[in-house]
Amino acid sequence: MTPRKTRILTGITTSGTPHLGNYTGAIRPAVAASRAPDAESFYFLADLHALVKVQDPARVQRSTLEIAATWLACGLDPGEVWFYRQSDIPEITELTWMLTCVAGKGILNRAHAYKAAVDRNRADGEDDDAGINAGLFMYPVLMSADILLFNADKVPVGRDQIQHIEMARDFGQRFNHLYGGPAGKQYFRLPEVVIEENVATLPGLDGRKMSKSYDNTIPLFAPRATLRKLIASIVTDSRAPGEPKDADASNVFQLYRAFAGVDETAAMRREFEQGIGWGDAKQQLFERIDSEVAPLRERYETLMAEPHKIERLLRDGAQRLRERHATPLLRELRAAVGLRDLSQAAGGKRKAAAKAATPQFKQYREGDGRFHFKLVDADGALLLQGPGFESAREAGQLVARLRQGAGAGLRAESGAVWLDDEAVGELADGVALEDVTAALSGFADGDA
Numbered sequence: 001m002t003p004r005k006t007r008i009l010t011g012i013t014t015s016g017t018p019h020l021g022n023y024t025g026a027i028r029p030a031v032a033a034s035r036a037p038d039a040e041s042f043y044f045l046a047d048l049h050a051l052v053k054v055q056d057p058a059r060v061q062r063s064t065l066e067i068a069a070t071w072l073a074c075g076l077d078p079g080e081v082w083f084y085r086q087s088d089i090p091e092i093t094e095l096t097w098m099l100t101c102v103a104g105k106g107i108l109n110r111a112h113a114y115k116a117a118v119d120r121n122r123a124d125g126e127d128d129d130a131g132i133n134a135g136l137f138m139y140p141v142l143m144s145a146d147i148l149l150f151n152a153d154k155v156p157v158g159r160d161q162i163q164h165i166e167m168a169r170d171f172g173q174r175f176n177h178l179y180g181g182p183a184g185k186q187y188f189r190l191p192e193v194v195i196e197e198n199v200a201t202l203p204g205l206d207g208r209k210m211s212k213s214y215d216n217t218i219p220l221f222a223p224r225a226t227l228r229k230l231i232a233s234i235v236t237d238s239r240a241p242g243e244p245k246d247a248d249a250s251n252v253f254q255l256y257r258a259f260a261g262v263d264e265t266a267a268m269r270r271e272f273e274q275g276i277g278w279g280d281a282k283q284q285l286f287e288r289i290d291s292e293v294a295p296l297r298e299r300y301e302t303l304m305a306e307p308h309k310i311e312r313l314l315r316d317g318a319q320r321l322r323e324r325h326a327t328p329l330l331r332e333l334r335a336a337v338g339l340r341d342l343s344q345a346a347g348g349k350r351k352a353a354a355k356a357a358t359p360q361f362k363q364y365r366e367g368d369g370r371f372h373f374k375l376v377d378a379d380g381a382l383l384l385q386g387p388g389f390e391s392a393r394e395a396g397q398l399v400a401r402l403r404q405g406a407g408a409g410l411r412a413e414s415g416a417v418w419l420d421d422e423a424v425g426e427l428a429d430g431v432a433l434e435d436v437t438a439a440l441s442g443f444a445d446g447d448a
């Protein structure tokens with residue numbers, strides 16, 4: 001098969017409002033990474049995961065909108081990456097059940113988040129599982145489905161999530177082993193965890209790690225005046241202006257460093273040594289953060305005022321992603337586990353099909369107004385997704401050339417298919433160029 005880009009996938013639970021710590025720790029590095037030419041990135045809103053903790057529907061909705069608008073405002077380009085909402089991909093929940101049936105319950109018993117909840121109950125003298133919903137217990141399986149469904153190679157997450165990636169590897173491996181058959185077919189790639197080592201965790205207002213659960217956060221898109229007020233409330237020691245201050249022990253400095261360049265940081269360190277007053281240091285911190293955030297905040301506000309655009313964009317992302325990756329893979333997985341067409345069962349007498357099904361080209365127009373085509377196999381599964389054209393005629397001409405050429409002169413590179421120097425589409429997941437040429441050769445025989 002043709003080489004493919006490294007797939008990077010990560011989910012964001014839609015249970016809160018993005019804060020500065022989310023921005024420097026996850027959003028900013030992820031947006032930068034999404035621009036790497038050798039990566040295919042998947043970023044999604046983990047709204048099904050949110051239900052485990054948040055049972056306030058308005059809050060789930062609000063948080064989903066805020067997080068989507070935040071990622072877009074911070075520069076994520078939905079034309080370049082897969083950007084979608086977990087609950088728009090029913091294949092994720094379907095795969096969750098298949099994985100549930102291979103996952104060891106003992107492994108789930110040992111998941112940190114579940115164990116911590118049990119420990120709290122024990123400390124309170126309660127029944128082990130008091131007040132714990134089964135969603136918390138199953139959380140790692142849902143997360144494994146998120147990852148395995150798209151055969152992600154790398155999953156950037158915080159340290160608290162490492163165990164979940166290990167579980168995804170375990171469940172994927174069990175499935176491969178159980179259903180891989182004599183040929184040892186690997187349905188799933190085993191993902192690797194990526195921990196951003198050189199992104200410092202940001203201190204919150206009280207000096208502990210900035211976190212929603214400590215209620216010490218600075219919202220990323222707080223209005224300017226609020227941002228200034230919150231920064232003024234950051235805890236410091238009681239050294240007076242003029243007294244030298246230890247930069248490395250200061251929350252104000254840690255925050256400054258997360259936004260400033262090397263030279264600015266060195267200059268601020270000198271100011272600390274020279275006894276800058278806390279008021280001045282905080283004012284400089286405010287200016288530094290606001291200069292980075294202000295243009296993003298403006299985009300964010302525009303996006304938040306037009307939620308229907310975000311809704312459309314998410315649905316479009318999910319639809320394309322299902323067609324390209326999720327639906328073809330689930331078709332294979334269903335067959336693998338035995339959820340099969342009964343008419344194909346061994347021992348049965350097959351009724352001759354009325355007309356042999358054949359591959360087909362389908363032409364259609366998308367929401368962006370462009371004309372597209374795709375090549376599907378005899379079962380309707382996607383083989384090749386063509387590019388968009390300004391006119392139906394241009395799309396039709398390329399389809400005609402592909403049919404007449406019967407697959408001659410095609411080559412594939414990282415999943416992109418070329419006819420001479422023209423890009424003619426992208427291979428669907430798990431599809432090799434040979435599958436496409438085999439389908440096209442049928443057309444030349446005159447049977448389509």
Ligand code: TRP
Nearest residue numbers: 009010011012013046049143146
């Ligand atoms: N559990 C992750 C968190 O809380 C969010 C998440 C859900 C996720 N599904 C994922 C992260 C898949 C990476 C991959 O941070």
